[in-house]
Amino acid sequence: QSALTQPPSASGSPGQSVTISCTGTSSDVGGYIYVSWYQQHPGKAPKLMIYEVTKRPSGVPDRFSGSKSGNTASLTVSGLQPEDEADYYCSSYAGANNVVFGGGTKLTVL
């Protein structure tokens, strides 16, 4: 159950777009559509932002979008806003009733 690989940090100015990558293997990210992304503000519980690679739960702004190519999933935040500053985690089904998370990316809005 190796963690998925995410960059430790990412940043962008208000109004810009930023993309966070999440790299796994053919046994997790590359093998299933069950990739999710979570946003976590300091001291708060995680919040589901994307599921099934590209789908947004009700209430999540359409500035947040997801995609996948091969073993790498990505989260793009367009039109960055100050409240988007948070930690972001990807997760994927890894088969055999296991779920694996990425190490997290701290997004800074400059």
Added chain:
Amino acid sequence: EVQLLESGGGLVQPGGSLRLSCAASGFTFSSYAMAWVRQAPGKGLEWVSVIGGSAGGTYFADSVKGRFTISRDNSKNTLYLQVNSLRAEDTAVYYCAKTRNVILWFDGMDVWGRGTTVTVSS
């Protein structure tokens, strides 16, 4: 309002045990698989365990297999995690989470509690 509220955390010595609870409200608890996810201080999220809705099939991360037990009481809308043989590396905030999909438990977790802190130290 959909809500999850964890309790039962605390300071425990290595080798000790705790029973964590998660009280659910605002949704049909028995219909959904429920999960525990933990976060060590300053670290990322780690999936710990999940239990099915009514049938109650259970699964665990390798790091806790054989030491942790997950259970639920659908009559009380409550999820439990019995944590035994605790180690320093089990120190974390433990979150309970509702799975999004009534059929596929691994298809995202859409409601999270605020967490309960477990500290393992002598």
